[in-house]
Amino acid sequence: KAGVTQTPRYLIKTRGQQVTLSCSPISGHRSVSWYQQTPGQGLQFLFEYFSETQRNKGNFPGRFSGRQFSNSRSEMNVSTLELGDSALYLCASRYGTTYEQYFGPGTRLTVT
C-alpha cells in the first residue's frame, strides 16, 4: 500500500505571497491532519479533516486554512506569508477508527 504523499517537497516563496500544499493520504484513510514543525516550536497541530469536514483546529491564525476533497486528498493554504512561516509542513493520515497517524515526507517551505 502506498504511503502518504505530499507535493511539492520543497518550496521557496516571498513574504506576502500565498502557498498551497497538497497531501494524498493512504488509500482508505479518511482523516488527514496537518502539522507545522520548526526547530523552535517543535511539532504543532494545525487542523484535522475527516470526510471533507474540519474536525479539529490548532492555535494558528486564520491565514492558515485547509480543505479536504471527496477522495480524501487534502490541501493546506497559507496566505500573506511571513518569515516565521518557514517550516516543514507535515501531513498525516489515519484510518478513522484508530488513532495512530501515518506521516508523509513533508513539504519544506522557505519564506524569504
Added chain:
Amino acid sequence: GQQVMQIPQYQHVQEGEDFTTYCNSSTTLSNIQWYKQRPGGHPVFLIQLVKSGEVKKQKRLTFQFGEAKKNSSLHITATQTTDVGTYFCAGGDTGTASKLTFGTGTRLQVTL
C-alpha cells in the same frame, strides 16, 4: 492549553547502554502515542497506549503509561546505532482523542 514536555532534550549514549525518555502532560490524556523521527525524515508511529498503567514491549523498547494518564516513558535496552533519532510522545486530548499534542522530543545519539 495542553502542554506536553519531554526530558531529556538530548542524550548521547554508547552502543549497548540503556536509554529512557520521559513525557509529562499538564492534563489527563485519553491516549499516548510514541513516534520516532530519523534525521531528515518524518515521524514514524511506534505504539499507542490507552489504559492507565499500561505497559507494552516491542523487542528492546518498553513503553509505559502512568496510572494518572498524565505521564509516559520509553525505555530502550542495549541501544544500537539504528536507534538514533528523535523520539516524540504525543498525547490525545480527552475531549477529542485524535487531536494530538506532541511533546518537545528527545534526541538520541548513539556512538560505537
